[in-house]
Amino acid sequence: MAENKQLDIELNSKDVANGSYCNLSVITHSPSEFVLDFLKILPGFQKAVVTERIIMTPDNAKRLRDALADNISKYESHFGQIAVHNPEPAIPVGFNPSENKS
Numbered sequence: 001m002a003e004n005k006q007l008d009i010e011l012n013s014k015d016v017a018n019g020s021y022c023n024l025s026v027i028t029h030s031p032s033e034f035v036l037d038f039l040k041i042l043p044g045f046q047k048a049v050v051t052e053r054i055i056m057t058p059d060n061a062k063r064l065r066d067a068l069a070d071n072i073s074k075y076e077s078h079f080g081q082i083a084v085h086n087p088e089p090a091i092p093v094g095f096n097p098s099e100n101k102s
């Protein structure tokens with residue numbers, strides 16, 4: 001008989017629980033990892049700020065893709081088709097890690 005396993009998930013801080021807003025994402029990869037940068041850009045500004053960076057193995061990136069596709073399908077079944085506005089970035093996207101001022 002298959003054992004019913006449950007994963008306990010804990011939010012380790014109030015900041016994590018509050019989340020981060022993202023209106024732009026950039027994905028890069030190497031043979032061993034995918035890097036997902038989530039950015040916030042304000043209208044009228046030419047600079048976007050990376051608010052979160054997630055680094056994953058290729059197999060976990062593929063699992064994320066499948067889970068996201070499944071959830072989008074469920075969302076659209078319940079709320080209707082998601083319209084994609086401006087599928088291409090309005091401005092060229094460049095990344096300069098040397099500008100990190102932390």
